Amino acid sequence: MNQKYSLAALVGRAITGHRSWKPLWRCHPLSEKYQTIIVGAGGHGLATAYYLAKNHGVRNIAVLERGWLGGGNVGRNTITIRSNYLRDESIPFYVESVKLYEGLSRDLNLNLMHSKRGMIDIVQTWPRLRELRRKQLAMDLHGSTYVQIGVDEIRRRIPALAGGGPGSRLPILAGMVHSDAAVNRHDAVAWGYARAADALGVQIHQHTEVMRLLRNESGKVCGVETNRGKIMADAVCLAVSGHTTTLTDTIGHGLPLRTFNLSAFVSEPVKPLVDVIVNCPDLGLYLSQTDKGELVIGGAPDPGQSFRRGIKQKVFEDTVCAMLELFPAFSRLKLLRQWGGHLDMAHDASPIISSAKIPGLFISAGWWGGYKAIPAGGLTFAHLIATGSPHPLAESLVLDRFDRLNFVLETGTTISV
Numbered sequence: 001m002n003q004k005y006s007l008a009a010l011v012g013r014a015i016t017g018h019r020s021w022k023p024l025w026r027c028h029p030l031s032e033k034y035q036t037i038i039v040g041a042g043g044h045g046l047a048t049a050y051y052l053a054k055n056h057g058v059r060n061i062a063v064l065e066r067g068w069l070g071g072g073n074v075g076r077n078t079i080t081i082r083s084n085y086l087r088d089e090s091i092p093f094y095v096e097s098v099k100l101y102e103g104l105s106r107d108l109n110l111n112l113m114h115s116k117r118g119m120i121d122i123v124q125t126w127p128r129l130r131e132l133r134r135k136q137l138a139m140d141l142h143g144s145t146y147v148q149i150g151v152d153e154i155r156r157r158i159p160a161l162a163g164g165g166p167g168s169r170l171p172i173l174a175g176m177v178h179s180d181a182a183v184n185r186h187d188a189v190a191w192g193y194a195r196a197a198d199a200l201g202v203q204i205h206q207h208t209e210v211m212r213l214l215r216n217e218s219g220k221v222c223g224v225e226t227n228r229g230k231i232m233a234d235a236v237c238l239a240v241s242g243h244t245t246t247l248t249d250t251i252g253h254g255l256p257l258r259t260f261n262l263s264a265f266v267s268e269p270v271k272p273l274v275d276v277i278v279n280c281p282d283l284g285l286y287l288s289q290t291d292k293g294e295l296v297i298g299g300a301p302d303p304g305q306s307f308r309r310g311i312k313q314k315v316f317e318d319t320v321c322a323m324l325e326l327f328p329a330f331s332r333l334k335l336l337r338q339w340g341g342h343l344d345m346a347h348d349a350s351p352i353i354s355s356a357k358i359p360g361l362f363i364s365a366g367w368w369g370g371y372k373a374i375p376a377g378g379l380t381f382a383h384l385i386a387t388g389s390p391h392p393l394a395e396s397l398v399l400d401r402f403d404r405l406n407f408v409l410e411t412g413t414t415i416s417v
């Protein structure tokens with residue numbers, strides 16, 4: 001039963017010392033068979049379970065998570081939500097995801113602290129300006145906002161941006177404003193989807209690691225072997241972020257994916273300094289300020305393949321140098337925490353939402369910068385699993401695009417997540 005977080009409920013529970021709240025999701029005994037197994041209780045796995053139950057009436061679903069719910073990249077990202085992509089196949093997908101996020105607090109009845117504050121790309125080279133202007137024209141066709149502004153306007157909107165003047169190494173040339181961009185609270189997204197899915201009957205099993213995929217005599221994927229035993233299923237759906245190939249390798253299914261480390265760090269809380277998301281693609285830096293006042297800072301990925309979940313010193317130093325070039329006053333900031341995650345990226349930098357080449361297996365992967373895509377990713381993956389056909393928004397994101405050389409090239413996504 002989905003308990004409501006209304007004002008009346010909050011007041012009522014406060015009177016009784018907040019002792020009567022139910023856990024957000026329940027612990028169930030593990031069954032030997034389910035209709036659908038979703039591997040990974042990250043944003044995509046939980047959203048998929050929720051939309052499968054809500055939109056398609058599938059109830060016999062188990063989400064298997066090797067760690068704790070929300071402990072993967074969904075709880076490690078820098079919460080940038082945006083739809084400034086380049087391709088006709090991508091933009092509507094992300095526009096829909098941004099739209100779903102805007103209504104998600106109400107849909108899940110949980111305050112996700114969604115803040116539509118906009119993003120400004122700081123442009124410091126002419127090729128970048130040409131690339132982003134091209135993106136603007138493509139985005140115009142799909143109702144996503146991207147508007148060029150001059151240097152004076154950038155400095156008016158971001159007073160802390162004191163670097164990048166005419167005499168600097170890379171003077172600022174222009175800015176691109178993406179007013180649809182937003183941030184919200186990432187662990188609340190995981191908890192909100194988990195709670196809503198649980199209320200619809202989905203079973204979430206934490207500390208249940210899938211060691212390998214199982215196939216029957218006809219070759220179909222028919223279940224998984226976990227650290228708690230074998231579990232059979234009609235459909236096995238992978239939403240394991242950087243570990244997709246670890247699992248598909250167990251049945252010899254190759255995928256055009258590589259896993260990379262992306263890291264971020266956060267400062268001590270300071271007074272309000274920046275009220276937009278600032279993205280500096282030429283330097284490999286982006287930052288935003290949380291409601292608590294911390295600056296959340298991210299940089300470029302570590303280019304080598306890696307499953308590391310920490311931060312590499314070289315990447316950290318490069319990101320700090322980039323930040324101080326544009327925000328010299330931030331040299332006085334104390335940093336509180338640093339962390340990283342491992343993400344898989346497809347060879348064309350677009351996601352894969354697809355049936356696998358082996359029957360019984362479904363794959364949602366390539367979620368480089370996939371936090372923004374959680375609602376649309378879950379919605380379209382659930383549609384595919386339930387109906388057997390790709391959702392119209394994700395028709396181009398199927399696996400066989402690599403066989404047909406029909407890539408959805410989104411190299412721009414590798415500059416900012």
Ligand SMILES: Cc1cc2nc3c(=O)[nH]c(=O)nc-3n(C[C@H](O)[C@H](O)[C@H](O)COP(=O)(O)OP(=O)(O)OC[C@H]3O[C@@H](n4cnc5c(N)ncnc54)[C@H](O)[C@@H]3O)c2cc1C
Pocket residue numbers: 039040041042043044045064065066067068070071072073074075076077078079080081208209210211239240241242243247262263264298339340341342343367368369370371372373417
């Ligand atoms: C530092 C950083 C910054 C980022 N910033 C942004 C951003 O600003 N905007 C944006 O859009 N995206 C961003 N991302 C990317 C985004 O976080 C990911 O693309 C997205 O969260 C991935 O999908 P997910 O939430 O389902 O993954 P995850 O949360 O990683 O979920 C996968 C789950 O699968 C589980 N799992 C793995 N293997 C197994 C197994 N064998 N058995 C059972 N469970 C398993 C994992 O434990 C994990 O919980 C960032 C990522 C990082 C690391």
